[in-house]
Amino acid sequence: DIQMTQSPSSLSAFVGDRVTITCRASQTIRTSLNWYQQRPGKAPKILIYAASSLKSGVPSRFSGSGSGTYFTLTISSLQPEDFATYYCQQSYSTPPWTFGQGTKVEIK
Amino acid sequence: QVQLVESGGGVVQPGRSLRLSCAASGFTFSTYGMHWVRQAPGKGLEWVAAISYDGSNKYYAASVKGRFTISRDNSKNTLYLQMNSLRTEDTAVYYCVEGGLVGPTTFDYWGQGTLVTVSS
Numbered sequence: 124d125i126q127m128t129q130s131p132s133s134l135s136a137f138v139g140d141r142v143t144i145t146c147r148a149s150q151t152i153r154t155s156l157n158w159y160q161q162r163p164g165k166a167p168k169i170l171i172y173a174a175s176s177l178k179s180g181v182p183s184r185f186s187g188s189g190s191g192t193y194f195t196l197t198i199s200s201l202q203p204e205d206f207a208t209y210y211c212q213q214s215y216s217t218p219p220w221t222f223g224q225g226t227k228v229e230i231k
Numbered sequence: 232q233v234q235l236v237e238s239g240g241g242v243v244q245p246g247r248s249l250r251l252s253c254a255a256s257g258f259t260f261s262t263y264g265m266h267w268v269r270q271a272p273g274k275g276l277e278w279v280a281a282i283s284y285d286g287s288n289k290y291y292a293a294s295v296k297g298r299f300t301i302s303r304d305n306s307k308n309t310l311y312l313q314m315n316s317l318r319t320e321d322t323a324v325y326y327c328v329e330g331g332l333v334g335p336t337t338f339d340y341w342g343q344g345t346l347v348t349v350s351s
Contacts, residue, residue: 155335159276166326166341167276173335210276214336218290220266220278 125149125216129209129223137231140201144226146194146211155215158187158196161225162207170209171196198228206230233257233340235327240345243317253310253327253342261285261305264332267312269323270344279325280312283332290332295321317349 126149136142146156154174159167169178171187174194184199198205211223239251251267267279280301281290289301300313310327324344330336 157337159338161276166343167338168341169337169339172337178339212276212338214334217332217336218278218281219292220281220330220336220338222276222278225275 124219125152125213125221127211127213127221127223129211129226131226132224133227133229135229135231136201138201138203142198142201142205142228144196144209144211144228146189146196146223148192148194148213148215150216151191152213152215154190155213156187156189156194157212157214158185159210159212160205160207161210162204167210201228201230203230233329235329235340235342237325237327237342237345240325240347242348242350244351245317245319245349247317248313248315249317249347251312251314251325251327251345251347253312255308255310255327255329258329258340260303260308263329264336265301265303265310266328266330266338267301267310268326268328268338268341269321270326271320271323274323277323281330281332282310288332314347317347319349321347322349323347 156174158171161167234256266281282301298316327342328338329340330338
């Protein structure tokens with residue numbers, strides 16, 4: 124099974140800051156990497172698919188990059204509504220569909 | 232719009248069974264793969280099971296294989312998860328998710344989740 128590792132596990136930043144979350148796969152997954160946002164008490168919501176494609180309706184301050192085993196999710200200017208936990212997920216070698224452990228973003 | 236509504240959660244003793252249901256609407260259910268994803272309290276997301284659009288292919292996480300069964304009734308637009316021999320570590324919110332099974336896929340639509348608590 125492919126293991127997904129995110130860092131950091133949590134971070135705190137000011138509104139307006141640029142924030143970057145990393146995700147590493149235990150073996151190559153090419154660009155079969157998705158990012159999800161989960162606000163407290165809510166179901167996850169897809170933000171980015173295929174490593175760098177923005178899902179329709181998602182604000183352009185979110186962006187993704189990477190390929191192979193190293194990926195990043197960047198929020199260019201953090202907004203109060205971005206307080207959430209973010210998960211990466213691989214869909215290259217399935218089953219199983221595996222998620223990273225999550226990165227909790229807190230607003231300072 | 233796409234709606235996925237889970238039901239059937241509750242409190243159950245270890246070793247007992249529970250069946251979750253997910254009522255789908257707003258899309259052609261019979262042409263989409265479906266998944267169950269769970270989240271233990273305060274923990275991350277864990278994929279549980281998947282079923283192809285016609286029910287011919289089913290996949291399970293190692294942690295539930297042999298105990299859980301995923302199924303669907305396309306005539307009722309409903310997805311099921313039969314959970315047997317429940318353990319305390321199965322305590323989680325269970326989400327019904329629309330998503331493909333072949334090639335790079337995304338989990339585009341999620342239900343609101345139903346809480347299963349396994350406790351004596």
